[in-house]
Amino acid sequence: MTSPLLPGPSDRAAAFGLTIEKLDELFETLPNMPIGPRLSRDEIAARLSEFNFDRASGLELSVTAAIDLLRDGIVHSAHPRCFGLFNPTPAFHGVLGELIAAAFNPQLAVWSHAPAAVEIEKHVIRQIAARFGWVDPDACGHFATGGAEANLTAVVVALTRAFPAYGDNGVASLSRQPVLYASADSHVAWFKIAHLTGIGRDAVRLVATSGDGRLDPVALETAIDTDLAAGRAPFMVVATAGTTNAGMIDPLTECASVAERRDLWLHVDAAWGGAVVCSDRLKPILSGIERGHSITVDAHKWFSAPMGAGMFLCRDPELLARPFRVAATYMPSRNALDDPYLNSVQWSRRFIGLKLFLSLASVGWKGHALAIEGQITIAELLRRRLNDERWRVLNDSPLGVICFILDTQSGDIDGIVAGVQNEQTCWISAAEFEGRRVIRACITSFRTRRDDVEALIAALERARIRSNADPSFRR
Numbered sequence: 001m002t003s004p005l006l007p008g009p010s011d012r013a014a015a016f017g018l019t020i021e022k023l024d025e026l027f028e029t030l031p032n033m034p035i036g037p038r039l040s041r042d043e044i045a046a047r048l049s050e051f052n053f054d055r056a057s058g059l060e061l062s063v064t065a066a067i068d069l070l071r072d073g074i075v076h077s078a079h080p081r082c083f084g085l086f087n088p089t090p091a092f093h094g095v096l097g098e099l100i101a102a103a104f105n106p107q108l109a110v111w112s113h114a115p116a117a118v119e120i121e122k123h124v125i126r127q128i129a130a131r132f133g134w135v136d137p138d139a140c141g142h143f144a145t146g147g148a149e150a151n152l153t154a155v156v157v158a159l160t161r162a163f164p165a166y167g168d169n170g171v172a173s174l175s176r177q178p179v180l181y182a183s184a185d186s187h188v189a190w191f192k193i194a195h196l197t198g199i200g201r202d203a204v205r206l207v208a209t210s211g212d213g214r215l216d217p218v219a220l221e222t223a224i225d226t227d228l229a230a231g232r233a234p235f236m237v238v239a240t241a242g243t244t245n246a247g248m249i250d251p252l253t254e255c256a257s258v259a260e261r262r263d264l265w266l267h268v269d270a271a272w273g274g275a276v277v278c279s280d281r282l283k284p285i286l287s288g289i290e291r292g293h294s295i296t297v298d299a300h301k302w303f304s305a306p307m308g309a310g311m312f313l314c315r316d317p318e319l320l321a322r323p324f325r326v327a328a329t330y331m332p333s334r335n336a337l338d339d340p341y342l343n344s345v346q347w348s349r350r351f352i353g354l355k356l357f358l359s360l361a362s363v364g365w366k367g368h369a370l371a372i373e374g375q376i377t378i379a380e381l382l383r384r385r386l387n388d389e390r391w392r393v394l395n396d397s398p399l400g401v402i403c404f405i406l407d408t409q410s411g412d413i414d415g416i417v418a419g420v421q422n423e424q425t426c427w428i429s430a431a432e433f434e435g436r437r438v439i440r441a442c443i444t445s446f447r448t449r450r451d452d453v454e455a456l457i458a459a460l461e462r463a464r465i466r467s468n469a470d471p472s473f474r475r
């Protein structure tokens with residue numbers, strides 16, 4: 001007897017056919033579609049009210065409704081004119097990876113339950129670690145939901161290393177206040193992580209930048225000295241390789257030297273910028289990263305994997321397993337070096353790594369390098385075009401993020417950003433760079449071309465004119 005949860009072969013074929021037809025249409029038509037949501041909250045609610053679950057609507061209607069809702073009701077971060085927040089156009093291989101992982105639904109908590117899947121993930125992690133210059137065969141790590149989870153793991157591991165009593169007796173048992181250091185332009189989730197780990201938000205020192213969005217190593221050393229003199233306990237330095245606002249890379253070598261002199265854990269948050277490791281030409285930008293004790297790199301940023309897919313890399317497998325040790329008699333095995341539930345935050349674990357494995361296996365480092373180098377070329381073009389027109393670029397990122405203002409230095413930044421977003425042809429955002437409100441445009445799609453850059457320049461000009469004429473237009 002068939003279950004309502006597994007339609008028969010002909011219904012499955014019809015549903016696969018319909019889904020693929022509609023998604024393929026999306027791939028073709030996306031570049032010409034409005035970029036933002038076209039449905040209001042009420043319109044979304046009205047469409048959803050068709051599905052009250054007292055009645056079964058059937059697969060065809062449900063799939064069609066879901067795809068149409070997404071088509072009309074989201075910011076299309078996959079759009080080539082989305083100059084957005086690091087959410088990429090997903091690689092086609094990754095989309096297939098999601099489907100395949102869901103169909104098999106392997107449980108990656110323990111090695112013995114899904115040896116092939118666990119080994120595929122380990123293989124990807126080891127290859128990426130080696131590319132970062134970690135020749136140590138012990139280098140390990142795991143896939144995470146994203147950069148925030150990977151960074152949380154970094155703090156837990158660094159605390160465990162620095163304070164042997166932390167795991168069993170908690171922060172309250174420590175005689176000195178633990179402190180971690182990250183640049184003033186680092187990702188703000190460090191505060192959430194400090195909250196969650198119990199060290200408290202005040203334990204995060206935001207170290208001054210050198211005026212160019214990069215952490216100032218002299219200020220770092222001074223901050224550490226000040227805390228030591230005050231009886232606090234520095235335990236971790238975070239260097240960011242690709243800041244969220246401006247794509248700047250902290251001086252990794254200098255950060256490593258400071259951390260080594262003070263025997264502090266060095267974590268490199270390369271959530272976005274880490275993917276340049278694919279390119280032989282660009283990877284020297286990350287020089288010094290190999291001196292990190294741990295690294296965060298997101299597959300769902302510049303590796304163009306569908307969300308969510310982060311990675312946490314660590315040089316010390318025994319240390320990585322320490323915070324996650326637990327004795328669960330009902331689990332099929334208990335090998336901390338093999339079983340992901342014993343060396344990561346998650347327990348039941350989705351097969352996150354397949355999507356990255358498929359794209360790397362299919363197109364190699366070279367294919368990914370081509371995508372990233374192409375996006376950097378587009379970013380350079382956009383930088384030139386902005387400087388040609390009436391804009392002034394403020395940051396000097398070697399990656400694909402551009403922060404700019406009007407060359408008159410005044411102007412309603414938020415109004416211009418809202419004006420571009422409201423037009424629905426391009427998507428940009430507002431950010432802060434070195435204390436100034438700026439417009440932020442990031443190349444996140446390997447589909448972005450020269451004409452998309454010209455479309456953005458034109459949209460900016462229209463928004464500028466409108467914001468001058470009517471400063472209230474963004475409402």
Ligand SMILES: Cc1ncc(COP(=O)(O)O)c(C=O)c1O
Pocket residue numbers: 085086145146147148149151186187189240242243244269270271272298310
């Ligand atoms: C530098 C950096 N670190 C960490 C994160 C958090 O990553 P995720 O959104 O994958 O959790 C981001 C997100 O943009 C980021 O830019």
